[in-house]
Amino acid sequence: MTQSKTDPRVLRTRKLIMDSFIELSGEKEFKDITVKDITSEAMINRATFYYHFEDIYDLLDKVLSEVLLVNLNCDVYENNELNEAMLVAIFQAITNFQKSLSNRCHRGYEDTIARIIREQLEIIFYKRLLKQCPTENEQALKVTAVMLSWGIYGVSVEWSKNNQQVPPEEFIKSAIPYIIAGINIGFAKGE
């Protein structure tokens, strides 16, 4: 499915780097974290960092993607239809993620984080739509995925700002009928 086999050394090292980065993120702001900090926390050589990541922004990118994806994959790949339950699950994953990670650290990088989350959502939606509507025009699916990712992420921002007392699953439900309708109007379930 993913890649057949990866050298265990790279798995170990990548994990060491990512864990160290997450650890340091809890201690100080992103802008104050240097590559040296990360590699000495991880007890690996600084050059090895650059063997795995282009720079510290690339690391941020991959860490965020991975953390978000871990939350998502569990729920998403059990259901296989893009229905109400799945959308609720995704929305919850996003709000969980925002509560756990992006709030407590990375001040000043909210925009970067937002972009990464949206990109990940877009990828997930697109894959899902492709599988669900294989006969449909790919361009149309792409546009739908973009719209969904921006739209749902926007709702999560709104929830963070003004409605954290409402349970996320509750909050998203009021938007779901529009979403489902939008999908079904565009192209009626793979027909």
Place this chain on the structure above:
Amino acid sequence: MTQSKTDPRVLRTRKLIMDSFIELSGEKEFKDITVKDITSEAMINRATFYYHFEDIYDLLDKVLSEVLLVNLNCDVYENNELNEAMLVAIFQAITNFQKSLSNRCHRGYEDTIARIIREQLEIIFYKRLLKQCPTENEQALKVTAVMLSWGIYGVSVEWSKNNQQVPPEEFIKSAIPYIIAGINIGFAKGE
């Protein structure tokens, strides 16, 4: 003091192996633990195990030594005289060690474990005596160290068998006068 610098890779790998071995020792008996078990728990290649250890007995040897030494070094290297307080501390380290590790696992390897502990004790005593009595005949110091290590270990076995309700520091105290006397008769404090 020890060695100037060791490659961080070997530190990581040795720790992974030793930790995995200790972990597995809690789950099953020593005789049922294979090298494959250890290396797959540690997520390292089996060949790498043999790069660090001769075989699984060598690993047992080093793990026991290291665990025991960790207990000892804290206490021993603060005091620098081989006096009553230090002997009590050493005895406590041994009984602690026996309670924590050798009882719960490694059934059937008590003799091996006993030998390893005695060897370690002998090394520690010899070093200490050398520093304390630099003018004395080395052969005499060696003999004293051997006698001390066997004797004190024997007392700890006796304690384990029949007197665990007595506090170790209490138990060893009754033997200490003889020990100290023995040292001082043989060669009067480095004169």
Place this chain on the structure above:
DNA sequence: TTCAATCTGTTGTATATCCGACAAATCGAT
């Protein structure tokens, strides 16, 4: 501004680890 100090990426070489394969040894069941 200027200067010193730190940080960033990059490179070449040495070495630890991986991987697959192998023969010999050991184990367990028939």
Place this chain on the structure above:
DNA sequence: ATCGATTTGTCGGATATACAACAGATTGAA
């Protein structure tokens, strides 16, 4: 006692990581 299955140690070739050094960029204080 025999046979298949596992384990043990070992090896050679491939690859990831360590290390030291470097020039350029960035930072922070005088």
